[in-house]
Amino acid sequence: MISVDGALKAVLGAVKGTLGTEDVHILDLPGRVLAEDIYSRCDIPSFDYSAMDGYAVRSSDIKGASGDNGIRLEVAGEFRAGGDISAKVSEGRAVRIMTGAPIPQGADAVVMVENTKAAGGIVEVFEEVERGENIRLAGEDIRNGDLVLGNGIILNSAHIGILASMGLSSARVSKMPRVAILATGDEVIAIEDEINPGKVRNSNAYSLYVQVKESGGIPVNKGVARDSRESLRDALKSCLDCDIIVASGGVSMGEYDYVKDVMKELGMDEKFWKVAMRPGKPNLFGTIAGKPFFGLPGNPVSTMIGFEVFVRPAMMKMTGCRVGERKEVEALLEEDIKTKKGLRFFIRARTRWNNGGYVTKTTGPQGSGMLSSMVKANSLIIVHEDIDTVKKGSKVKVRFLG
Amino acid sequence: MISVDGALKAVLGAVKGTLGTEDVHILDLPGRVLAEDIYSRCDIPSFDYSAMDGYAVRSSDIKGASGDNGIRLEVAGEFRAGGDISAKVSEGRAVRIMTGAPIPQGADAVVMVENTKAAGGIVEVFEEVERGENIRLAGEDIRNGDLVLGNGIILNSAHIGILASMGLSSARVSKMPRVAILATGDEVIAIEDEINPGKVRNSNAYSLYVQVKESGGIPVNKGVARDSRESLRDALKSCLDCDIIVASGGVSMGEYDYVKDVMKELGMDEKFWKVAMRPGKPNLFGTIAGKPFFGLPGNPVSTMIGFEVFVRPAMMKMTGCRVGERKEVEALLEEDIKTKKGLRFFIRARTRWNNGGYVTKTTGPQGSGMLSSMVKANSLIIVHEDIDTVKKGSKVKVRFLG
Secondary structure, eight states: OBOHHHHHHHHHHHOOSOOOEEEEEGGGOTTOBBOSOEEOSSOBSSSOEESSSEEEEOGGGGTTOOSSSOEEEEEEEEEOTTSOOOOOOOTTEEEEEOTTOBOOTTOOEEEEGGGEEEETTEEEEOOOOOTTTTEEOTTSSBOTTOEEEOTTOBOOHHHHHHHHHTTOSEEEEEOOOEEEEEEEOTTEEOTTSOOOTTOEEOHHHHHHHHHHHHTTOEEEEEEEEOSSHHHHHHHHHHGGGSSEEEEEOOSOSHHHHHHHHHHHHTTOEEEEEEBSEESOOEEEEEEETTEEEEEEOSSHHHHHHHIIIIIHHHHHHHTTOSSOSOOEEEEEESSOEEOOTTSEEEEEEEEEEETTEEEEEEOSOOOTTOHHHHHTOSEEEEEOTTOSEEOTTOEEEEEEOO | OBOHHHHHHHHHHHOOSOOOEEEEEGGGOTTOBBOSOEEOSSOBSSSOEESSSEEEEOGGGGTTOOSSSOEEEEEEEEEOTTSOOOOOOOTTEEEEEOTTOBOOTTOOEEEEGGGEEEETTEEEEOOOOOTTTTEEOTTSSBOTTOEEEOTTOBOOHHHHHHHHHTTOSEEEEEOOOEEEEEEEOTTEEOTTSOOOTTOEEOHHHHHHHHHHHHTTOEEEEEEEEOSSHHHHHHHHHHGGGSSEEEEEOOSOSHHHHHHHHHHHHTTOEEEEEEBSEESOOEEEEEEETTEEEEEEOSSHHHHHHHIIIIIHHHHHHHTTOSSOSOOEEEEEESSOEEOOTTSEEEEEEEEEEETTEEEEEEOSOOOTTOHHHHHTOSEEEEEOTTOSEEOTTOEEEEEEOO
16 A cells, blocks of 8 residues: 555656647636746836826926925926827926826926926926936836746736736647546436435536636546446546546445456556545556546545545646645644544645634544535645544644635 | 725625526536525435445344354345345345445344355354444435535535535526726727837736636626726716726826716716725725726726725625635734835735744835736735834734635
């Protein structure tokens, strides 16, 4: 039985590089993984502009101006954002200027409008200003040639805003992996079907579908394979057109053997089959035609945790994402927890900020069939395989979900 | 000038209830706000089932069984998940059972296969078991009638999984607000256009577009209004078919007066115009035909922060979302911060977990035009208006973004 760390290493080792890149329109970029370094090809802002409403002047012209000593300048024009900007400032002249408007040629400072008085084409200035005062310089935000966005980030609203301000209407991002989702088991019925004793609705296909989307992949539902070699063979073959294959079994043991056998027949290179963790000990992993294959256990919680712990990191690596890791913190445990040595436990929990630190407690019974434990959780308490008890009041490692 | 708290209260007070609800297919539910309480109409699991591979027995039949004292039972059939389940367990009989298969009629316990030996239709049992042993009961996860999901949550993968397991292929969610996005200003050009002195690319429409989507709304781009009453009137009128209107100005002061004037002409009930905050002091808010109107300042950072602080909470209230608040924590400040009394500061920052607690530092120069400060940020340091200095090593309030 392999450890969680060993298994994750094997998974990441099996993911060879990314799927390639594609150019995507700016409005479709949010959530995608940037696959290039973006350097600015311009200064932002692109011109020196006024930080105030006032008058653009030559600072030397108004040396000595004060409340008692107004200095009169001829107004040569008005600059407003987006308006005409042909006027120039020469000796004895000023240009009325609005916030955001470019600094006129010849001016080297701006006097605030509050310290002036204008009438009949003349402005009287009651304040002297330093050279450069109230001027914001071109490139103060970003300089031509600056590295603005590094590859591997997940693009968000601010990134989109800055791409737009640089005039980029698309960017190169990693292709999204297509992830085949296959449920298996004679007991699995469609969610619309009436439930009968022995039958279980196919909830895994739905939770996996959403997990794949949330992790930046394209879910491809491959239906349900029955517990026969033929059905499994057909279904698993049909998954090979995807980049990653995720199967989830029913609750019987025998079925795993079938999946494993059939996958080996189909050419899978098995990396591990059982992982020292709970939930989700049976966890088949291998590669087939260079593609990762995950045979997750069929219990709803085991499936979701197996996805979190193994499939999601594989998807992050496959998209070159450098920021996809779940946030981990420490929290004060609000109850005793009993685990089992030799198994790493992923315990569904609610973690909240309280009085300067995180506190956490479990979401109740933790059976691997108890999807309600997952529904209430915002996080996982991770208890290492070296220990079997964590006391109330101890610090525990917590991984946030989503 | 209104305080941030006062302004937010005015915004939330102006949002009257939600936009109504709609039924949405299960695969389109992720990210939507649930608008009903969901009670289970079945037990999950729906039947008692075996937790082990083994034999379903009457516990009374194997009283006294041990390694030295095998008790022989006739095998009446085999139950596997999804298989035939017609066999019954009567006195002296057992049924071979796989994990997940329903407990046969007449059986009250399961013996693990490891403690049995079978041959020729007979199984020898070497262990006695308690009544109920290795049996998982119907309803152990969810009972018929349990409240499973409460209204106001944002649906995620676990929620979708549990809806599927209850056989629900749709749910009632809040309608998504349509949010009109209008840029204003003669200086604003399309992102594809060549930049000229005095011109600024329309990045706000893009960052707002993504912010609206991220907050569960439908962005509706209404283009750019020019700095004339006519252009603004036409453009603002065209926004009235949406549920929320968000305008962002240029950088000039005069323009705000136009927006305010025109909106008042159109019938806006003004609630506030300036907020004691930085960035984003000019922040017009009112209602028109019962719809919230936000006149955000035009600087890229001010626009984004204005959205975060005011528009997003309004959207959350409009969708009945009870869990949309950004997470706030305390962090150790890694540098001195100088602010200004009377203004609440929203300082772009990078906050990370380090040695058992959060630490945070600013993303550098904080000018309201410095979109790069937002690009690097994962959080906002919020400095209250009552103070004007925070020293390195102090605890500060941090709000995570996204």
